[in-house]
Amino acid sequence: MKEVHQHTAEILQRLEQESLLKPVKSWLDDTLVSASPRAQFFHHAGFLHLPNFVDTSTCQEMKQFMEEIVNNEWDTQQMDSFGTSAKENTARGDYFLESAARVHFFAEPSALDDKKHLKEEFYENKIAALNKVGHGLHLRKGPFSEYAFSAAIRELMSELGWKDPLLPQSMYIFKQAVVGGAVNSHQDSTFLFTEPRQSCCGLWLALDEATTENGCLWVRPKSHQEAVRRQYERNPARESNPSAPQFVMKELYQHSISWDGDLPGTGNFVDLMEAGFIAVPCQPGDLLVFNGELDHLSLPNKSTAARHTFQLHLIEGKYTTWSPSNWLQYENPSRPFPRLNNGLDQLRDYEVES
Numbered sequence: 197m198k199e200v201h202q203h204t205a206e207i208l209q210r211l212e213q214e215s216l217l218k219p220v221k222s223w224l225d226d227t228l229v230s231a232s233p234r235a236q237f238f239h240h241a242g243f244l245h246l247p248n249f250v251d252t253s254t255c256q257e258m259k260q261f262m263e264e265i266v267n268n269e270w271d272t273q274q275m276d277s278f279g280t281s282a283k284e285n286t287a288r289g290d291y292f293l294e295s296a297a298r299v300h301f302f303a304e305p306s307a308l309d310d311k312k313h314l315k316e317e318f319y320e321n322k323i324a325a326l327n328k329v330g331h332g333l334h335l336r337k338g339p340f341s342e343y344a345f346s347a348a349i350r351e352l353m354s355e356l357g358w359k360d361p362l363l364p365q366s367m368y369i370f371k372q373a374v375v376g377g378a379v380n381s382h383q384d385s386t387f388l389f390t391e392p393r394q395s396c397c398g399l400w401l402a403l404d405e406a407t408t409e410n411g412c413l414w415v416r417p418k419s420h421q422e423a424v425r426r427q428y429e430r431n432p433a434r435e436s437n438p439s440a441p442q443f444v445m446k447e448l449y450q451h452s453i454s455w456d457g458d459l460p461g462t463g464n465f466v467d468l469m470e471a472g473f474i475a476v477p478c479q480p481g482d483l484l485v486f487n488g489e490l491d492h493l494s495l496p497n498k499s500t501a502a503r504h505t506f507q508l509h510l511i512e513g514k515y516t517t518w519s520p521s522n523w524l525q526y527e528n529p530s531r532p533f534p535r536l537n538n539g540l541d542q543l544r545d546y547e548v549e550s
């Protein structure tokens with residue numbers, strides 16, 4: 197794997213040198229801003245790798261808490277799965293739609309049999325069948341909300357230029373050993389669209405070591421300078437036709453990114469590097485921050501080591517608004533997304549919907 201790591205090291209070094217020479221424009225209004233070196237890197241490259249952002253005991257606490265949630269709450273009689281192919285994106289159902297402020301469980305497609313039941317080999321270890329849990333974990337008392345509304349996250353977002361960060365969603369991704377599927381290339385703003393411009397920021401926290409073998413993130417540096425290509429919407433046709441797909445993926449303009457929503461070539465390391473991606477291996481506790489327009493993906497986990505992560509997705513509340521056609525909407529439309537600047541106390545009013 198030496199070439200992949202060498203490739204990453206060379207690109208990172210070049211990006212770092214370039215970023216220190218370039219003035220930073222605020223993404224809010226294109227004015228020049230003075231920024232810390234790491235904010236300069238983030239705005240130039242579209243992502244930022246922050247080693248040891250949280251300590252390993254916090255990672256363990258999150259993993260432990262998730263295990264309790266899964267064991268106590270996952271009703272495996274009600275089975276839904278999660279994949280990122282074009283077909284899987286639009287075929288999602290009510291259980292997904294209703295997960296905005298809840299804790300819902302999505303299995304790996306390959307952990308289910310033809311009848312969409314959990315395969316027998318997972319009966320005694322059901323957590324090993326999960327793809328992800330979302331999207332309201334940050335609303336729950338415990339380590340996920342404590343981290344989400346911590347001073348460290350608030351200060352980071354402020355340093356990167358967000359004025360009033362709102363937190364629409366969180367998720368826990370398992371990327372299980374052997375069955376953990378690929379996450380196809382995408383821009384997060386496709387799913388978290390804001391107007392009049394994009395303002396999504398993803399915070400991807402490694403809870404386990406993430407390597408090229410177990411499906412670490414691959415990012416395409418500077419791709420955040422390309423406009424968002426697709427918008428994932430609730431399907432308006434559904435109102436008059438209940439058998440229409442629940443969601444649609446709208447292409448916003450013609451582009452030459454042939455792997456959009458898929459993997460470059462056959463998805464091997466060489467094809468990814470030729471398309472401009474670099475691998476970003478992480479240690480437990482490392483944080484990867486990425487701009488909502490940054491192209492990224494992860495390959496299947498064919499190793500024997502799971503790769504758990506906890507993700508937050510934030511948007512700017514002062515200068516942008518949440519698109520009314522986004523898939524994620526609270527059932528009570530007058531309920532606002534929690535504001536980072538209001539801290540943990542506000543969660544008293546945010547009882548998780550059951």
Ligand SMILES: O=C(O)CCC(=O)C(=O)O
Pocket residue numbers: 369371379384398400492493494505507
């Ligand atoms: O963790 C992964 O494999 C992919 C996560 C991702 O793409 C995202 O959170 O947007």
